[in-house]
Amino acid sequence: MRRIVVDQETLARVMRKLALEAGEAIMEIYNREDFEVREKSDESPVTEADEAADKLISAGLRAAFPDTPLVTEEQADSHGQSVATFLIVDPLDGTKEFVKRRGDFTVNIAYVEDGEPIRGVVYAPARGRLFYTRPDGKSVEEEGPFDPETPGETQPIGVRVPNNDALLVVASQSHRDQATDDYIGHYRVEDMRSAGSSLKFCLVATGEADLYPRLGRTMEWDTAAGHAVLSGAGGRVVRFDDQNPLRYGKSGFENPFFIAHAPGVTLKQ
Template identity: 45%
Template structure:
């Protein structure tokens, strides 16, 4: 049972839980599963709900009493306290990617303290790749259900901003004109599309330099990727350059625009 102040241990515990929950996710992924609509008309599958149940049970054992803000339980009306430390969960981020079976969906768990993510894990089970970060960041191969070993992972870090122009990673489903205009204004010379929170991870591992997002997201969509990027030496800011904050109870945890940066120098 890791203490919340040991950020790397927390990240590895999140990774263990992501791997465990992904066994059920991949079982469903490999079938002709049904898709339903939630009240906000966003899609949901059995994978979202069954994986979240596994994750919530494991988190209560590992971090008893720590409030958990999770996408599906929030949709069902559960409102935990988020005025102190809390955990964010998105059991299947990129449900459209899951439905389209392109492999670009992720399992996200993050610890938020003082309105900022301090540890997190992003796992892409269909891609068999995991990312995690606390005070340091790692990535490596992992099959669903496997144990997470630090020896099998590589340390990752953001790259220096290239002189020849930056690479921007953008949403496969939600790139809009505002996002494209921002990228052009920043001197972006290459654009890469990716689904789910993998966009944060591409910046964190030095495959891209910036991820601008002007369309709507929720905190559980961004917390884990934000934590990994922070640990890899990057940051997430508003377009105006101010800190990108969490625990936005007044907006029902709806995020505004943000820009995820690699090294800024």
């Protein structure tokens, strides 16, 4: 099999630019009085914002990296691929938050190499927060206002040293369940907060949380970008069942349950 080689400087620039442009398209629809919401075959919602962002990002990635496989949530024909190195996109992660106008939605673009998400961008346009991995793999948060063509000032981000007697925990806003609450109950928690979309990974990456457990169904496009950002900030994402690293390119691109955390958190079973 021919090895795919992607220039990391170009990758970082293109992913950042497309995420910001997609965010602009999403916010134009978000700020309307009304927009169309439909139901997909899996009963999850989809809006014209998902589709507009997907069209923009997919066209940009295919133009810049024509030899690199692309997997995107909104294109079902991309889900049958068997790949280990690829680009993966969730053009609007947190559609339920978008529909409810709660603001916790993101644009996710990631690059996976040999099953590991090594580059990612997470943009939360309604929150004005932009996180990404630099070409060297280190993660930063860029300060707004944002210009797609010209990067602004950035600050390196990194996980905090956790206190296992007073952990900061973040969990899903729309997919919280009893199993997750029961699992969190095994820890000594100082503060518990809810957040939507892949922002949860970024909160661990910036030291605003120590632990994000997910005991529910997710797909690789939901997690790859946030996973890359967290890894570049010194964090980890492991499978819930055996605490081995979460890998990508799985059949159907479906994840097992997982735990995202800062090193130093004593993980429970």
